[in-house]
Amino acid sequence: MDTKEHILSSAQRLVQQRGFNGFSYADVADEVGIRKASLHHHFASKADLGVALVEAYTAQFDQALADIDRAATTAPEKLKAYVAIYRATLNSDRICMCGMLATETMTLDAAMLPRLKRFFVRNTEWLAQLLAEGRSQGVFAFDGAAADHARAVLSMLQGASLVCRSSGDMDAFDRTTAILVNGFMRKG
Amino acid sequence: MDTKEHILSSAQRLVQQRGFNGFSYADVADEVGIRKASLHHHFASKADLGVALVEAYTAQFDQALADIDRAATTAPEKLKAYVAIYRATLNSDRICMCGMLATETMTLDAAMLPRLKRFFVRNTEWLAQLLAEGRSQGVFAFDGAAADHARAVLSMLQGASLVCRSSGDMDAFDRTTAILVNGFMRKG
DNA sequence: GTCTATAGGCAGATAGAC
DNA sequence: GTCTATCTGCCTATAGAC
Numbered sequence: 001m002d003t004k005e006h007i008l009s010s011a012q013r014l015v016q017q018r019g020f021n022g023f024s025y026a027d028v029a030d031e032v033g034i035r036k037a038s039l040h041h042h043f044a045s046k047a048d049l050g051v052a053l054v055e056a057y058t059a060q061f062d063q064a065l066a067d068i069d070r071a072a073t074t075a076p077e078k079l080k081a082y083v084a085i086y087r088a089t090l091n092s093d094r095i096c097m098c099g100m101l102a103t104e105t106m107t108l109d110a111a112m113l114p115r116l117k118r119f120f121v122r123n124t125e126w127l128a129q130l131l132a133e134g135r136s137q138g139v140f141a142f143d144g145a146a147a148d149h150a151r152a153v154l155s156m157l158q159g160a161s162l163v164c165r166s167s168g169d170m171d172a173f174d175r176t177t178a179i180l181v182n183g184f185m186r187k188g
Numbered sequence: 189m190d191t192k193e194h195i196l197s198s199a200q201r202l203v204q205q206r207g208f209n210g211f212s213y214a215d216v217a218d219e220v221g222i223r224k225a226s227l228h229h230h231f232a233s234k235a236d237l238g239v240a241l242v243e244a245y246t247a248q249f250d251q252a253l254a255d256i257d258r259a260a261t262t263a264p265e266k267l268k269a270y271v272a273i274y275r276a277t278l279n280s281d282r283i284c285m286c287g288m289l290a291t292e293t294m295t296l297d298a299a300m301l302p303r304l305k306r307f308f309v310r311n312t313e314w315l316a317q318l319l320a321e322g323r324s325q326g327v328f329a330f331d332g333a334a335a336d337h338a339r340a341v342l343s344m345l346q347g348a349s350l351v352c353r354s355s356g357d358m359d360a361f362d363r364t365t366a367i368l369v370n371g372f373m374r375k376g
Numbered sequence: 377g378t379c380t381a382t383a384g385g386c387a388g389a390t391a392g393a394c
Numbered sequence: 395g396t397c398t399a400t401c402t403g404c405c406t407a408t409a410g411a412c
Contacts (some may be wrong), residue, residue: 034396037390037397038396046389105354113354121355138346145320150362160347166304167305168306172339176339182373225407230377383396386404
């Protein structure tokens with residue numbers, strides 16, 4: 001891994017754990033093993049780093065969603081795999097980086113905002129397609145627009161992550177997300 | 189309003205908009221109209237201010253929940269009134285203060301954490317009782333423990349607030365929360 | 377209770393040598 | 395690309411006068 005990637009992965013973890021306003025160039029420099037000044041060679045300002053972080057994170061997520069589409073076969077399996085992403089993140093003492101940044105919206109550089117918005121649009125669109133497919137296949141059942149339910153899924157996962165961070169109760173997270181998945185299953 | 193209350197309300201708004209790591213004593217002092225040093229007379233450290241903020245916010249919420257219990261008559265009305273709290277908060281460019289703090293958990297003073305946890309327990313318990321009552325009255329229908337569904341409600345509202353902050357789409361927030369409320373209504 | 381003054385440290389950022 | 399050295403500004407916090 002080259003230095004730039006090392007910086008990005010270290011900074012990403014710091015944002016997920018402490019927030020964009022909760023870490024400094026000094027933190028990243030210590031972890032990467034270079035001096036603060038050297039970071040500015042790769043990312044001139046913290047805002048530049050922020051923009052790169054959102055773009056890299058979105059690319060990672062796109063990859064993860066493509067992996068789910070390739071590996072999982074049924075709609076319920078895909079939904080569970082999506083939930084599992086958030087669970088794994090929580091398990092490593094992190095939350096979704098873009099969920100974290102969304103709360104900090106009012107303090108972020110303007111260049112970060114459209115990229116952040118795009119992350120949520122991507123997720124919502126992927127989920128909407130998944131839900132629509134499941135419904136047309138008869139494995140999911142729900143009323144109304146798939147896009148609205150997609151936003152509900154995304155919201156609940158972001159919120160459950162946040163609540164779990166305070167409670168530390170991973171079992172409660174699992175029961176909450178089980179309700180989410182079960183809610184879409186066609187009752188028989 | 190005395191100075192201490194003025195400080196608390198100003199700081200609360202700043203946390204809801206910018207996060208605990210996104211505001212300073214200077215911001216509060218400017219708004220209240222006193223000097224930074226004077227703030228330390230009321231709250232010796234920022235951590236002390238943080239503890240007072242969570243306690244005051246929880247008390248406000250307790251009051252709001254008691255008001256709903258007094259004013260609203262049916263379980264669906266009460267649930268809609270609870271959703272309306274989050275909507276009004278979003279409408280004034282804020283999110284739930286404790287939702288914001290929950291994301292910042294790893295950077296907060298240890299004294300704040302049990303209070304923060306307590307806020308979520310209170311909300312979950314109030315919601316669980318509401319859902320259980322609605323079910324026993326036959327107006328709500330859901331499977332499983334009311335406490336788990338209560339956490340799901342809380343999670344979705346926290347998450348929808350966060351997502352809305354990025355999208356700026358209040359209509360989407362309304363459609364998301366409508367799904368939440370409709371999900372509990374007994375189908376007939 | 378509020379003030380001025382200041383301490384001591386850390387923030388993001390830059391200049392210029394190697 | 396990384397370094398040392400430094401800048402400027404802001405941060406939380408304290409001392410002590412009024």
